[in-house]
Amino acid sequence: MNELIKLNIDPLIQLALQEDITSEDITTNAVIAAGVKAEVDLIAKEAGIIAGLAVYQRVFELLDETATVEKFVSDGDTVKPGDLLAIVAADARTLLTGERTALNYLQRMSGIATHTQKVAKQLIGTRSRLLDTRKTTPNMRIFEKYAVTIGGGYNHRYNLSDGILIKDNHINAAGGVKEAIAATKKYAPFVRKIEVEVENLEMLKEALEAGADIIMLDNMDVDTMKAAIKIVAGRAVTECSGNITQERLKELGDIGVDFISCGALTHSSPILDLSMKNLRIL
Amino acid sequence: MNELIKLNIDPLIQLALQEDITSEDITTNAVIAAGVKAEVDLIAKEAGIIAGLAVYQRVFELLDETATVEKFVSDGDTVKPGDLLAIVAADARTLLTGERTALNYLQRMSGIATHTQKVAKQLIGTRSRLLDTRKTTPNMRIFEKYAVTIGGGYNHRYNLSDGILIKDNHINAAGGVKEAIAATKKYAPFVRKIEVEVENLEMLKEALEAGADIIMLDNMDVDTMKAAIKIVAGRAVTECSGNITQERLKELGDIGVDFISCGALTHSSPILDLSMKNLRIL
């Protein structure tokens, strides 16, 4: 994640800081003198997986170039309540002013990583891998998709421009599965794989014949899915989606589908509770 | 929310659309001709409270000035699975290209409203009102705080510049509750109320004497809180916070605290599931 901080992440953090600070942090500036150096502890209040330390650090650096973060864990590490994760040293005002924005990022990213790991664990021993979706929080995608990978998930396409996914509405508009696939083969850059969402075995066969690279089995029952995978027989990658409950997960894994996608990883994971404590003037 | 669409919300939606569309929606543009008008249904897949219809609509308008949304519900209305919430009419490509971003906003805002209402209901019959916090998703605060009000909650300060909240680190740095309050009274614009977070009754008394307008009772047990409210005796507004569980909520309401703040409303509410179906070329 480090390489992208300056290019693609700084503008978003900057915007988030401006959301939290219109003019100044009046409480902090009232009680703490300017130019005082301090440090503060980052502590876990819940058990989970940490993700986003580089983003957390960048929040403070964008307020104070001299800010430093001594880290005792890395992204992907498991933490338990009370663990000291890092010590941030910076201008005392910066520490208090940046605290909420830094935690809002880190807590959300860690929450997603933690939840993703829980789900991914249920697929251990199966051929299936866990995928995220485009159901991310607006202006948080780069952070949330990264957090999914830290939790052991895999990324589906990043956005509408870099992957083809033909859905029901596209098929209807094109006049059929075959026509839709032909249209995308003609239109899209040849470096794109073509994925088609199918609702039954008829559509599945049509998609395979038309040369789909990836087949998304949408809202099928387990038996239909089994039949589908048999039909595909390795001629395409398979993905299943659609309100995957915890219980169904293992079952799906056993069927042999290649990927299982789950929007809830990014849209409904609760945060991981963390806090900044013990501010010490240096 | 309408009045702010053009000023404060358009830039964020624009950014979210650019996050989802680097160059173009290649699937849609491959299969659907340019310049074709269509309409599509917005349907509830879960029961809950709707919030954010103006934002949902604005996503389509920013892609196609002629887009219109016929709404059958309003923000705050309760919906049940299968309800037709609205019909969106626009260029067919716009409908498919804007779908995900529009739903990502609407689902998250409706999820927060739905969850807020559930929590707020437990306080009915008490004097306590439910408050949000600054624990919002970065670059989503204006949307999330609005959703809280739709769900029946109330907003705490918007950000660090428009409210004073003296916390433990401020008190330590200032050398005491009294000193911290005096410093903010001197520094901050006189239109600000002064809120102080206290951890025990000693601090509470000191805060009251120093003229705090609002007292936040932080992580106190119920008995201490009762004692605290007795001491305050109407001389200040009271707020309690700190990992408020569903069970404790009613109990706290009965004690007579004025406000109960709950970060989870904005940071951990699951989304409300909605979908866009039945695209019809016009």
Added chain:
Amino acid sequence: MNELIKLNIDPLIQLALQEDITSEDITTNAVIAAGVKAEVDLIAKEAGIIAGLAVYQRVFELLDETATVEKFVSDGDTVKPGDLLAIVAADARTLLTGERTALNYLQRMSGIATHTQKVAKQLIGTRSRLLDTRKTTPNMRIFEKYAVTIGGGYNHRYNLSDGILIKDNHINAAGGVKEAIAATKKYAPFVRKIEVEVENLEMLKEALEAGADIIMLDNMDVDTMKAAIKIVAGRAVTECSGNITQERLKELGDIGVDFISCGALTHSSPILDLSMKNLRIL
């Protein structure tokens, strides 16, 4: 002011520099070679109060990261004609290219501080404190409100989002003082104080009864104002406004009003004349 430089002030200075430099400073680049280090003096040409040295310095830093400013005075210091205020060292081209923008900020901010101090001095010995307003120059508010505090004034609300001020048009629309206050109590975050502008004693009484925190006495004559303050009797903070002339100031101070607001501090203060002289190639 330092803590905010990077977050809220840099973008405005950047914009101001781009306003003054479309492509390059053609005069300077024609006569001065690249890569030559130089220094130049900042000198007062008038007596007054200095405000904005951090902004002045930042202009040069944004053009040349190695720029340094050795300061012989601080914000709030009184200067007299001929005083050497600072020595700026940087790339010679940067010194000439940034000069005008840096001075335009510093001269305006120092002009406001100087004028504010003159007005504030007339209130010495009274209970009244001098307030600014929202009548600031567009895109200069953060600089101008800071300059007011350096001159000994106090800040009113920062903007429309962080303070409630019910004026005549609001009262008319709401159907009365009482109704307007009730509406804001219900709508606005509870951390906001409620200020009401009243034109006569009837409205004043109504506002007090309805629980206004601050009463603005608008365009009243001195006798009415005296009566008003008697009626308020400490139950609310009082502010008076409306074309306050220098002569009336002392008189108003004697009456016992808490705050006197004055738009002219920010909208009509003349600048403080400063100049950069004696460029020396190092």
Added chain:
Amino acid sequence: MNELIKLNIDPLIQLALQEDITSEDITTNAVIAAGVKAEVDLIAKEAGIIAGLAVYQRVFELLDETATVEKFVSDGDTVKPGDLLAIVAADARTLLTGERTALNYLQRMSGIATHTQKVAKQLIGTRSRLLDTRKTTPNMRIFEKYAVTIGGGYNHRYNLSDGILIKDNHINAAGGVKEAIAATKKYAPFVRKIEVEVENLEMLKEALEAGADIIMLDNMDVDTMKAAIKIVAGRAVTECSGNITQERLKELGDIGVDFISCGALTHSSPILDLSMKNLRIL
């Protein structure tokens, strides 16, 4: 000014509105319902020259596309206290939310036009024309330079990139007047005129010989200036500058200098007092 509204002025107004509105106008939104149409009067409270009506109007349009402004005066018209200048019709909330920003622009621009006209009048009957400078308020130059022309003044160069003005520091760095002029002739686009600031008659002669197009006579006494203009004898355009007092103006005009530049037009003109009154719900 109309043609530039969308390109160069909208972004600055947008920024100014965001400076005044972080989230929403809480007072207005509390007391006035959404979707109510209203109108309000723009009234002069002082005598002066109006400048900036298109900017004033644009503020409301950027908040509400349906806003209209019926104007009874035009830029350049003289107004007296009590005059009804325009009626603005828009969403009632928009009228109150945009009021301050719209007036901050219009009052400042009209103040500059009014003051410029007062100064320019003293030059009537002479060959001299009044010029502005680059001593404008940061991020206000496009508005302030326009206001100067409305008041009867003329614009000097817009910024550092579009005009050559060789000053003392440039001459020193170049090693002399001749060398500096030669350097700019070689470096700058040939469409630029070359202006040189001279402090005495020796420098003047050198500048003329080297082919300066414009001579700025800096801080000279009247007799020296007379001699200078005799020496120039039409071979270059002449400009004088340097703390031009009202008294000296006429005297300078009589000498026959072509242009007199005056920084105070833009940096120290007081505003023209205007107000918005009589909001009427339609």
Added chain:
Amino acid sequence: MNELIKLNIDPLIQLALQEDITSEDITTNAVIAAGVKAEVDLIAKEAGIIAGLAVYQRVFELLDETATVEKFVSDGDTVKPGDLLAIVAADARTLLTGERTALNYLQRMSGIATHTQKVAKQLIGTRSRLLDTRKTTPNMRIFEKYAVTIGGGYNHRYNLSDGILIKDNHINAAGGVKEAIAATKKYAPFVRKIEVEVENLEMLKEALEAGADIIMLDNMDVDTMKAAIKIVAGRAVTECSGNITQERLKELGDIGVDFISCGALTHSSPILDLSMKNLRIL
């Protein structure tokens, strides 16, 4: 291209207009009154293919919302010298102010389409299709890649984030072709095809075994390329690149390579000469 105008193209056109207009078009505003409607002809001065009419039109709309363009040709049409391509009607000032920016876009895009068509024609009758590259002009990619498709070429990946292309430096860093392919299969979203650049038949075989989807044959002579395509035998898509001269093109086409990529299409196509003539005040 229409659907993206508002989202991804407007910001770039806006920036280009600001590059050409710092304050105003002084010539036009000096000689043409405000508020005069006019129309002007867009005429071809050279034979070629037109591309970019929607962008051309958008330039005028961004200056004047009422601007209209009556088009007599469409993107992809062949034009000859003297052809009337369109009539633009707008505010007379807008027509002159926007002319250069509008033509700079349209001429460049049409130049690329024209040149692409010339090259693509040489491949008619072969299985090879012509591809563009990422060698585009900075901040012009969306325009230039579109122009390539209008000229009959195909687009390679859009940018570094949406396609995998393993080059020599990647292979060296990874320790071999096999290792590099394995690393990307593990790291990249599964919707990406994997392309590998190979310099000889050894690398080619290794790439095929490791499961490359696309093989780029880099700087090979014709005989090696023939051998390569025989080895591939349909197991991967083939692309050849590297200073493809006009002469070699047909020869390459005959060999049976799937794609031939050519950076010159976007980085070195001369413009197509067009002009705007016969301004008529309406």
Added chain:
Amino acid sequence: MNELIKLNIDPLIQLALQEDITSEDITTNAVIAAGVKAEVDLIAKEAGIIAGLAVYQRVFELLDETATVEKFVSDGDTVKPGDLLAIVAADARTLLTGERTALNYLQRMSGIATHTQKVAKQLIGTRSRLLDTRKTTPNMRIFEKYAVTIGGGYNHRYNLSDGILIKDNHINAAGGVKEAIAATKKYAPFVRKIEVEVENLEMLKEALEAGADIIMLDNMDVDTMKAAIKIVAGRAVTECSGNITQERLKELGDIGVDFISCGALTHSSPILDLSMKNLRIL
């Protein structure tokens, strides 16, 4: 060019990098570990003139603050195929991620410098100097005009706001050459020179009488141009333009026109081929 990097060039490079990197460089990040330092060679593949090394360097610095570029040539130097121009050292990922954007700038700028020098050489020994125009690539003007000067050309006006150029449409709208010149003299800042495009000797005489500073001889045959220059007789600067072919150039130079402008320098120069080779992990 260095002095402007931070102010006017950084935002454009940033935008160009974002055009090429939506989320991350997936190929590079898959095969190269984070935090590895490396260096790579910049090598010429064609003979030509180098221009834009500071821009090239800045691309890497914006991705990695520690990037350094050891240069073996300077802007304006002639290079031949195989020459080692520079060694870039940075994070290995940065080197590969920034390569294309850095080269896209440097190749285009060097191409323009190379082509400009070829054209300018044909004017050696004549009084004529070679000029660029505003026919630049959108959002590339600052780079392209700089490259022209490195190739030995001169810059015409930068944009519509900083130079007056009265063309046929202006003359028609104003009602004649004399009227157009009078209008611009009245309207435009006095620091602007007035240039008029004339098509015949009648217009030329009118322009001279009206006081034009510069005469552009548009599309005249050589004999008319000779007559024109005789008529001007040094009373104005002369420029000729209009599809200047290589053959006509010398002929025009001999006639004695002061400037010859050529749009092709910026709109149709092919790039100079350069490459980055031999990445070495340090």
